[in-house]
Amino acid sequence: AKKQADRKVLKQQKHNLGLSCKSLQERLNNREIQFKQMEVELQREASVAREQLLDRTEAKDRECAETVASLRGEHEARERQAEKRLASEFVCALAALTNELHEAEVLLITSDNEFKSSTAEYSRLVSELKRSHNEDIAAAEDxxxxxxxxxxxxxxxxxxxxxxxxKELVTVKEEMNMVQAGRQMDGQEHALQMGASRKEHAAALEKLHTELKRQEESHAAVSS
Structure with missing residues (x-):
């Protein structure tokens, strides 16, 4: 009886386990169905999102292309304006340089003429100076x-x-010697006259010697 009871219990447990397995299998099948449905939905959403992304990407590409084209156009326009401005500035600078070159050429010609004139004037002055110098030398020599x-x-x-x-001094000295020797010629008055004459001759001789010395020095200076 106990065994039969155990068998019934086991049979009931087996039946319950089978029901549980069947329920779990159904739930698993339902989950698989839901998963497949979710997978399909996700694929659909992914496809929609991909299409939307492609659309947005294409729109962005078109927008970028338009922006690039616009920027390229602006850049080309700026380049053309810059080229025109540079060409205009180059023409102006070339004209200014041409004018400066012309002015420099005129100034160079003027300076060259002034230099030639100055050279000629210098040569003339040198010639006149040499002539005047030679004349001065000749005049100085004369x-x-x-x-x-x-x-x-x-x-x-x-x-x-x-x-x-x-000679006069010798004569005077001789006369003095005669006076000193005591010779009397017409008295004491004549002796005084002879003494005065002697002094005058001596003074004249001294003056003559001084003048002669001065003239010799002047003659030596002129000779040198």
Whole structure:
């Protein structure tokens, strides 16, 4: 009886387990169906999202292409404007340089003419200076020659005067010796006159010697 009871219990448990397995199988099947449905839905949503993404991408591409085209057009327009501006500036700069070059050429020609004129004037002044210098030298030589001749003539004259005065001095000395020797010639008054004459001759001789020395120094300076 116990065994039969156990068998019934086991049979009931087996039946319950079978029902549980069947229920689990149904739930699993339902889950698989739901999963497939979700997978289909996800695929559909993914397809829609892909299409939308492609549409947005194409729109962005078109927008980017339009933007690039617009920017390229603006860039090309700016380049053309810049080229025109540079061409205009180049023309203006070339004209300014041409004018400056012309002015420089005119200034160079003027400077060259002034230099030639200055050179000619310098040559003329040098020639005049040389001529004047030569004339001054000739005049100085003539003057020095005249002074030398005059000094030589004066020197000769002074020599002659010196010889004459020397002779006179000898005569005076002889007369003095005669006076000192006690010779009386017409009394004491004549002796005083002879003494005065002697002093005058001595003073004249001293003056002549001084003048002769000065003329010799002047003659030496002129000769040098």
């Amino acid at each position: 003057a020095a020659k005249s002074k030398f001749e005059a000094a030589s003539q004066m020197h000769d004259t002074l020599k002659q005067d010196a010889l004459f005065l020397t």
